[in-house]
Amino acid sequence: MLKINDLRASIEGKEILKGINLEVKPGEVHAIMGPNGSGKSTLASVLAGREEYEVTGGAVEFSGKDLLEMAPEVRAAEGIFLAFQYPVEIPGVTTINFLKTAVNEIRKYQGLDPLDAAQFLKMVREKAKMVNMNDSLLKRALNEGFSGGEKKRNEIFQMAVLEPKLAILDETDSGLDIDALRIVSEGVNKLRTPERATIVVTHYQRLLDYIVPDYVHVLYKGRIVKSGPKELALELEEKGYDWIKAEVEAETAQ
Amino acid sequence: MSTETIDLKTRLVTDFYAREAVMNGEAQSEFHQTKRQALGIFEDRGFPTPRNEEWKYSNVRDLISHQYQFAGEHAVTEEVIDSLRIANLTGNILYIVNGRFEEKLSTIVSPADQLQIKPLHEAIKERPELVSTYFGQLAKSESDSFTALNTAFAHDGVFIHVPAGKVVDHPVIIRFISDARAENVGSNPRNLFIVEQNAQVKIAESYRTIGEERSFTNTVTEIFVAESANVEYYKVQNEAEKAYHVGTTHVRIVDNSHFYSATVSLNGGFIRNNLNIELDGQHCEAFMYGLYFPDGKQHVDNHTLADHRKPNSYSNELYKGVLRDRSTGVFNGKIFVRQDAQKTNAYQSCKNVVLSPDATMNTKPQLEIYADDVKCSHGTTTGQLDEEALFYMRSRGISKNEAMTLLMYAFCEDVVSQIKIDAIREHLEGVITEKLTKK
Ligand SMILES: Nc1ncnc2c1ncn2[C@@H]1O[C@H](COP(=O)(O)OP(=O)(O)OP(=O)(O)O)[C@@H](O)[C@H]1O
Ligand SMILES: [Mg+2]
Numbered sequence: 001m002l003k004i005n006d007l008r009a010s011i012e013g014k015e016i017l018k019g020i021n022l023e024v025k026p027g028e029v030h031a032i033m034g035p036n037g038s039g040k041s042t043l044a045s046v047l048a049g050r051e052e053y054e055v056t057g058g059a060v061e062f063s064g065k066d067l068l069e070m071a072p073e074v075r076a077a078e079g080i081f082l083a084f085q086y087p088v089e090i091p092g093v094t095t096i097n098f099l100k101t102a103v104n105e106i107r108k109y110q111g112l113d114p115l116d117a118a119q120f121l122k123m124v125r126e127k128a129k130m131v132n133m134n135d136s137l138l139k140r141a142l143n144e145g146f147s148g149g150e151k152k153r154n155e156i157f158q159m160a161v162l163e164p165k166l167a168i169l170d171e172t173d174s175g176l177d178i179d180a181l182r183i184v185s186e187g188v189n190k191l192r193t194p195e196r197a198t199i200v201v202t203h204y205q206r207l208l209d210y211i212v213p214d215y216v217h218v219l220y221k222g223r224i225v226k227s228g229p230k231e232l233a234l235e236l237e238e239k240g241y242d243w244i245k246a247e248v249e250a251e252t253a254q
Numbered sequence: 255m256s257t258e259t260i261d262l263k264t265r266l267v268t269d270f271y272a273r274e275a276v277m278n279g280e281a282q283s284e285f286h287q288t289k290r291q292a293l294g295i296f297e298d299r300g301f302p303t304p305r306n307e308e309w310k311y312s313n314v315r316d317l318i319s320h321q322y323q324f325a326g327e328h329a330v331t332e333e334v335i336d337s338l339r340i341a342n343l344t345g346n347i348l349y350i351v352n353g354r355f356e357e358k359l360s361t362i363v364s365p366a367d368q369l370q371i372k373p374l375h376e377a378i379k380e381r382p383e384l385v386s387t388y389f390g391q392l393a394k395s396e397s398d399s400f401t402a403l404n405t406a407f408a409h410d411g412v413f414i415h416v417p418a419g420k421v422v423d424h425p426v427i428i429r430f431i432s433d434a435r436a437e438n439v440g441s442n443p444r445n446l447f448i449v450e451q452n453a454q455v456k457i458a459e460s461y462r463t464i465g466e467e468r469s470f471t472n473t474v475t476e477i478f479v480a481e482s483a484n485v486e487y488y489k490v491q492n493e494a495e496k497a498y499h500v501g502t503t504h505v506r507i508v509d510n511s512h513f514y515s516a517t518v519s520l521n522g523g524f525i526r527n528n529l530n531i532e533l534d535g536q537h538c539e540a541f542m543y544g545l546y547f548p549d550g551k552q553h554v555d556n557h558t559l560a561d562h563r564k565p566n567s568y569s570n571e572l573y574k575g576v577l578r579d580r581s582t583g584v585f586n587g588k589i590f591v592r593q594d595a596q597k598t599n600a601y602q603s604c605k606n607v608v609l610s611p612d613a614t615m616n617t618k619p620q621l622e623i624y625a626d627d628v629k630c631s632h633g634t635t636t637g638q639l640d641e642e643a644l645f646y647m648r649s650r651g652i653s654k655n656e657a658m659t660l661l662m663y664a665f666c667e668d669v670v671s672q673i674k675i676d677a678i679r680e681h682l683e684g685v686i687t688e689k690l691t692k693k
Contacts, residue, residue: 076651092664
């Protein structure tokens with residue numbers, strides 16, 4: 001589904017991603033961990049199409065198409081969804097209005113008729129219930145004045161509405177209380193089907209107790225320096241990143 | 255010999271004396287003396303140039319390089335009016351076409367004991383005591399050439415009187431139409447609104463052009479809001495590319511009165527709005543909202559003044575603009591707090607989104623505060639649309655254009671939502687969406 005091959009990207013002339021290789025197949029969940037500043041959010045943003053980043057090398061194929069050629073909105077319509085580490089506040093645009101526009105623009109791209117108001121509302125109510133999202137938030141301006149947890153929940157709610165093929169969750173667990181963490185994870189798990197895949201960026205093993213990954217990758221200084229089964233996350237939790245850093249330094253010293 | 259060689263000022267002055275010569279006895283009237291004095295000032299000063307600080311960014315050179323037919327004939331029929339109607343708008347709807355009050359086209363629904371509406375020239379005859387008390391009290395010829403010009407030609411326009419204690423339940427909508435289908439047209443509408451104690455009224459001025467030729471509209475409106483009265487005043491400009499508009503509104507509010515205004519400039523080649531509010535009483539409140547969207551080579555200039563003369567009053571101002579293409583905008587907002595005006599609260603904010611590198615916005619807040627116990631703030635911002643917000647929306651499948659439209663609309667919504675005549679607000683929402691989605 002997603003094939004990342006030697007992806008390099010920089011911002012303001014500084015190279016952040018230094019050759020990323022990763023393949024995600026339908027139905028899989030991949031966790032990406034790594035120290036602060038290693039490039040996890042950058043990778044997520046480049047996949048979603050943020051234009052500030054300059055892709056300086058490599059290729060990304062999504063469902064057989066060249067992802068890097070597509071505008072962000074086309075990527076979304078093709079089925080990529082990024083849950084932002086820092087969701088943006090948009091005064092004056094209500095969550096419901098925003099989502100309705102998004103749903104119908106994507107349907108248009110897919111050659112489907114727009115949903116009418118009643119159909120849309122029904123669908124949205126179901127999804128809101130699924131992630132325990134309060135209806136009153138839907139009528140408020142998008143993320144404006146939302147608490148940290150409410151913003152994260154809103155991301156998962158949007159994901160539930162848009163039903164992407166590939167969801168990239170960038171630290172969706174940070175800022176969530178224990179109950180919210182469970183609800184959000186359940187939301188993600190409900191969307192887990194053999195056709196869909198998820199990339200979970202996190203610092204904490206506890207999220208992976210709920211969303212159990214098939215693979216765990218460690219991103220460090222713009223490269224995936226280690227990959228392993230879900231147990232790797234436990235090892236990282238226990239030992240931290242020093243041993244991995246040491247391994248990398250030893251390798252580059254050779 | 256040919257008219258083209260005569261400049262606009264000379265032509266206007268010549269017109270004035272030609273009309274005066276056929277006036278008989280009326281030329282001796284007090285009102286005519288005021289006009290003649292105004293003409294003298296206009297003749298003396300001429301049109302302003304950019305050397306005049308108040309006109310630094312608004313050059314009228316192009317406006318005065320053409321000739322206009324003033325108060326000429328027009329062929330505006332019921333059918334034309336129908337095509338300009340605003341859906342669901344009901345109330346007292348008046349038509350001023352090329353500066354003439356068209357009673358036949360107008361509809362007055364409010365009872366006469368609630369609301370008196372007359373063409374200004376009739377009010378001069380029928381309510382001389384009111385006209386002579388109020389006319390020209392705020393709009394001073396010596397302070398501005400366009401006001402002098404308007405005063406010299408003051409004849410038609412709308413006189414509104416709301417007697418004490420009357421709450422006018424239907425809004426008054428004054429539609430100024432420039433019929434520029436056959437030739438360049440000009441008008442000097444002069445309005446006088448007197449709202450007595452404890453009375454309430456909503457008034458809207460709407461400006462439209464039909465036809466392809468040039469139009470020059472030079473409006474002056476004076477509004478007097480007596481003790482504990484409440485006035486809502488809206489101005490909506492949706493004119494053509496070749497329309498020049500200079501519009502001045504002076505307001506005086508006194509003890510416990512409220513004045514609430516929104517000025518929306520949707521379209522027009524050259525727009526200069528002056529809104530001057532005297533807060534001449536205690537515990538009175540003035541609100542000024544504004545919104546403008548110039549595109550192409552359009553120019554919109556808003557000059558405002560909140561003049562706090564007495565203690566314990568409040569003014570609040572919010573102007574917003576979206577500028578595109580090669581358009582230019584000006585915001586000049588003055589707040590005066592006079593020595594007596596202790597405990598004044600005065601706030602001002604002007605926010606702009608400039609979408610093109612060729613568009614420019616000049617903002618100049620001016621605070622002059624002579625009292626020591628006051629709360630005043632002002633702020634202006636000029637920037638682009640929020641890139642983070644755009645990316646966020648696009649990452650959800652919303653196209654760049656649609657995302658920009660949603661953001662611009664959200665930006666304008668703060669002001670649009672202030673318009674409390676539902677049909678006008680809904681009409682504006684439609685026109686604004688259309689204008690924002692264009693291109
Ligand atoms: N706009 C920018 N300008 C300059 N440097 C940037 C910019 N955006 C990101 N960076 C740098 O790129 C590096 C990677 O940042 P990124 O946000 O991808 O890290 P991360 O792995 O997600 O970290 P965290 O765990 O803290 O979220 C950091 O050193 C960061 O400072
Ligand atoms: Mg990050």
